[in-house]
Amino acid sequence: MEVIQEYVGLLHKSGLYPDEYICHRKEGNIVEIEEEKTGVRHRVLTFCTNDVLGLIQSEAVKQAAIDAILQYGTSNSSCPTLSGRIELHRQLEREISAFKHLPHTHLFLNAWMAMQGLMDAFCHLAIQVPGFRNTRETLIMTDILNHGCILSAVTNAGNRSGKVFSHSPEVRVKPYRHCDVDDLARKLRRYAGPDDRIMVVSDAVFSMDGDIAPLPQMVDVLANYPGSVILMDEAHASGSIGATGRGIYEHFGITPQEVMDRGVAPLIMTTFSKFAASAGAAISSYSAELIDLLDTSPTSIGTISLPPPTTAAALESIRIVRRNPQLVQKLQGNSRYLRALLIEHEFAPIGETNVIPVMLPTEMNPKDFARHLLENHGIWISPIWFIAKPRLRIVTNALHTQREMDRLVTAMVATRDALYQPKTMVSA
Numbered sequence: 001m002e003v004i005q006e007y008v009g010l011l012h013k014s015g016l017y018p019d020e021y022i023c024h025r026k027e028g029n030i031v032e033i034e035e036e037k038t039g040v041r042h043r044v045l046t047f048c049t050n051d052v053l054g055l056i057q058s059e060a061v062k063q064a065a066i067d068a069i070l071q072y073g074t075s076n077s078s079c080p081t082l083s084g085r086i087e088l089h090r091q092l093e094r095e096i097s098a099f100k101h102l103p104h105t106h107l108f109l110n111a112w113m114a115m116q117g118l119m120d121a122f123c124h125l126a127i128q129v130p131g132f133r134n135t136r137e138t139l140i141m142t143d144i145l146n147h148g149c150i151l152s153a154v155t156n157a158g159n160r161s162g163k164v165f166s167h168s169p170e171v172r173v174k175p176y177r178h179c180d181v182d183d184l185a186r187k188l189r190r191y192a193g194p195d196d197r198i199m200v201v202s203d204a205v206f207s208m209d210g211d212i213a214p215l216p217q218m219v220d221v222l223a224n225y226p227g228s229v230i231l232m233d234e235a236h237a238s239g240s241i242g243a244t245g246r247g248i249y250e251h252f253g254i255t256p257q258e259v260m261d262r263g264v265a266p267l268i269m270t271t272f273s274k275f276a277a278s279a280g281a282a283i284s285s286y287s288a289e290l291i292d293l294l295d296t297s298p299t300s301i302g303t304i305s306l307p308p309p310t311t312a313a314a315l316e317s318i319r320i321v322r323r324n325p326q327l328v329q330k331l332q333g334n335s336r337y338l339r340a341l342l343i344e345h346e347f348a349p350i351g352e353t354n355v356i357p358v359m360l361p362t363e364m365n366p367k368d369f370a371r372h373l374l375e376n377h378g379i380w381i382s383p384i385w386f387i388a389k390p391r392l393r394i395v396t397n398a399l400h401t402q403r404e405m406d407r408l409v410t411a412m413v414a415t416r417d418a419l420y421q422p423k424t425m426v427s428a
Contacts, residue, residue, distance in 0.1 A: 015365075015367065016385070016386050019035070019367070019371065020035075020036040020037070021033040021034060021035060021036065022034040022036055024041070026056075026057065028054070028057070028399050029045055029046050029047075029049070029054075029397070029399050029400060029404065030043065030044070030045060030046075031043075031044055031045075031046045031049075031380065032044075033380065042374060042375075042378065042380075043378065044374060044378045044379060044380040045378060045379050045380065045404055045407065045408070046379075046380045046381075047379065047380065047381045047394045047395060047400075047408060048380055048381050048382040048393070048394075048395060049395065049397065050236075050273060050274045050395060051274070051277065051397060052239055052240055052274050052275055052331055052354055052395070052398065053245075053275050053277075053317075053321060053327045053328070053331060053397065053398045054327075054397055054398045054399035055275075055276070055277035055317045055320060055321075056277040058277065058316075058317070058320065060316055060320065061277050061313050061316045061317050062313075064312040064313060064315065064316035065309035065310075065312050065313045065316075066309070067312065068308035068309045068311065068312035069308060069309050071308070072086055072088070072308035073308065074307060074308070074309065075304070075307045075308070076304060076305045076306075076308065078304060078305070079300060079301055079302065079303055079304060079305055080295070080300070080305050081296070081301050082301075085305065086305075086308060086311070088308060088311040088312055088315060089107055089305065089306065089311055091315055092107065092282075092306075092311050092314055092315045092318075093106070093107060093282070095315055095318050096270055096282050096284055096318065097284055098322075099238075099246060099270075099318055099321075100234075100246065100247065100249075100256070100268050100270060100284045101246070101249070101255055101256050101257070102256050102266065102267075102268060102284035102285055102286055103286060103288075104284065104285050104286070104288050104290070104291040105282050105283065105284040105285075105291070106284075106291045106294040106295065106300070107280060107281070107282050107305065107306050107311075108280065108281045108283070108299070108300070108303070108306075109279075109281070109303055109304065110149075110271075110273075110279065110280060110281055111147070111233070111235060111269060111271050111281040112149040112152065113281070113299050113303055114149075114269055114271075114281040114282070114283055115149045115150055115152070115153035115154075115233075115269070116153045116299050117283075117294055117297040117298075117300055118153070118267075118269075118283055118294065118297075119153045119154065119156075119157040120297040120298055120299055121290065121293040121294050121296075121297040122138070122197075122199065122229070122290070123138045123140075123157050123168060123171045124168045124171075125168065125293065126293055126297045126298065127296050134168060134169065135169055136169065136195050136196065136197050137169045137170045137172065137193065137195070137197070138157070138169075138170075138171045138172070138196065138198075138199065139172050139174065139191055139192055139193070139196045139197070139198050139199070140154050140157060140171065140172070140174070140199050140200075140201060141174055141175075141184060141187060141188065141199070141200045141201070142174075142176070142200075142201045142202070143175070143176060143178055143179065143201070143202045143203065143206075143213070144175045144176065144178055145178045145203070145208070145209060146201065146202060146203050146206075146233070147203055147206075147207055147233060147235065149233075150201055150203070154173050154201060155173060157171045157173060158170065158171040158172075158173070172191065174187050174191050178206075178209075179211065179213060179214055181214055181217040181218060181220075181221060184200065184221055185221045188221065188224075188225065192225060197227075197229075198222070198225050198227075198228040198229065199228070199229040199230075199231060200218060200222060200229070200230050200231070201231045201233070202218070202230075202232060203232075203233045203235070203236070204232045204233060204234045204235075204236070204237035204241075204248035205234075205235075205236035205237045205240065205248075205353050205355060206236075206351070206355075207235065207236050207355060208355075208357060208384065208387075208391075208393065209350055209355075209357060210349075210350060210352065210354075210355035210356055210357055211350070211351040211352055211353070212237075212241065212248065212251065212352060212353065213232070213248065215230075215232065215248050215249070215252050215254070216252050216254060218230060219254075219259050219262060219264055222262075223262045223263060223264060225264075226263035226264075227265070228263075228264055228265070229264070229265045229266075229267060230259065230264055230265070230266055230267070231267040231268075231269065232247070232248055232249075232266070232267070232269070233269045233271075234247040234248060234268055234269060234270055234271070235269070235270075235271040235273075235274060235281075236274060236353065236355055237251070238270050238271070238274065238275045238276070239274065239275025239276070239321055239327075239328060239331070240274070240275065240328070240331060240332075240353055240354055241332075242328070243325065243328070243329075244322070244325040244328060245275065245321055245325065245327070245328035247268070247270075249266075256268070256286065260286055265285070265287065266285075266286070267283060267284065267285050267290075268283070268284045268285075269282070269284075270282045272310075272313075272317070275317070275321060276313070276314040276317040276318055276321075277313050277314070277317040278310050278313040278314035278317060279310050279314075280306045280310055280311070280314060327398050328398075330398040331354055331396070331397060331398040332354070334354070334396045334397070334398065334400050334405065335353060335356070335396055337405060338356060338394070338396050338400075338405045338408070338409075339356060341405060341406070341409045342356070342358060342409060342412075345409055345412070345413050347409075348360075349394075354395060354396050354397065355393070355395055356393075356394040356395065356396060357384070357391045357392070357393050357394070358391060358392040358393075358394060359389070359390075359391050360390055360391060360392065362390070363420070364390070364419070364420060365383075365390070366383035366384055366385045366390050366391060366392055367385050368419065369383060369392060369415055369416075369419065370382070370383035370392065371383075372415045372419060373411055373412065373415050376411075376414075376415070376418075377407075377411035377414065377415070379407070379408055379411050381393070381394050381408075382394075382395075392412075394408070
């Protein structure tokens with residue numbers, strides 16, 4: 001514990017530890033938060049929520065969660081293998097499959113477990129079966145800027161719990177440069193063996209950069225490796241890109257079936273914490289056998305299933321999205337408006353989605369910038385300073401008005417002038 005105490009002390013002293021807030025009330029994008037250290041409360045306009053379609057306070061979503069509690073209680077208290085699924089699980093799986101155009105879906109508590117469960121199942125086949133032996137090695141290619149849930153799962157894919165049971169052959173993991181299809185092709189030519197099982201894993205929308213994976217070009221590369229698998233993590237793509245919010249396939253005007261027709265197996269991970277006003281994740285596939293395998297993975301067997309209210313909230317949210325594509329169009333319009341406004345005022349947003357990272361000069365501390373916005377202008381955004389290159393991470397949603405976005409940029413200009421213009425004048 002001495003090492004931990006020394007380290008955490010220095011973490012706080014250096015300013016690297018995040019500010020902590022307690023939320024007391026939400027009304028749309030107006031949030032009442034309390035600084036945990038001081039007890040000071042602020043009523044703020046938030047641009048850091050991932051509730052991209054504004055459904056977490058939908059009356060229909062809340063009522064669906066309440067009805068599920070009344071019918072099933074607050075928890076399922078076990079995993080599906082031991083105590084079965086509830087009917088809401090089956091309905092949610094079918095709803096996701098229809099939304100993503102992939103016929104088979106398996107639910108998980110969150111994306112980290114979904115990725116771990118998939119690696120156990122795909123790489124290690126979960127359970128040792130008498131008379132069956134897999135001799136083919138697995139090669140996993142991963143974008144270097146993939147989300148932590150992907151990196152954690154693939155980095156440890158060679159020694160997950162499933163390997164103990166199935167005595168699987170080697171799993172090799174190789175990174176490729178961010179969204180660089182030429183590098184992906186080079187690495188595949190270099191590392192892929194003639195009998196390898198190949199999987200390429202990528203975020204669809206990257207959570208810290210707001211850009212979109214080049215899916216069509218990735219499929220072009222993988223078409224040279226028949227039987228390969230492409231997994232898209234659509235955590236920030238579902239509800240956000242594509243004309244009706246179906247994600248990256250709709251965004252590029254292709255279908256999973258067209259990818260299948262080229263000899264590549266598409267997998268999609270959907271999460272519910274952004275567009276679906278809930279929590280949890282799902283893996284969808286054309287292969288019913290893969291879903292059976294996920295059912296028997298150590299992650300699924302050893303983890304409780306999605307609670308009834310969580311399941312019901314996600315289910316109702318997805319149904320709302322499918323009935324109301326105008327929500328997606330409003331979100332996309334807000335993203336375009338805010339990006340253009342930031343550029344007009346000489347900020348440097350990157351990416352192309354509703355996740356809008358604003359890069360800052362090296363001498364600007366994002367944490368100081370965000371705190372000034374909070375304390376002086378009543379606006380809450382996320383500073384990023386220790387898990388990626390320093391930036392302000394702004395997330396717009398379908399509930400933001402143009403007036404609110406104007407207010408944000410006006411406050412950002414005032415903050416920039418207050419904190420940094422005097423320094424520029426002195427140096428000149």
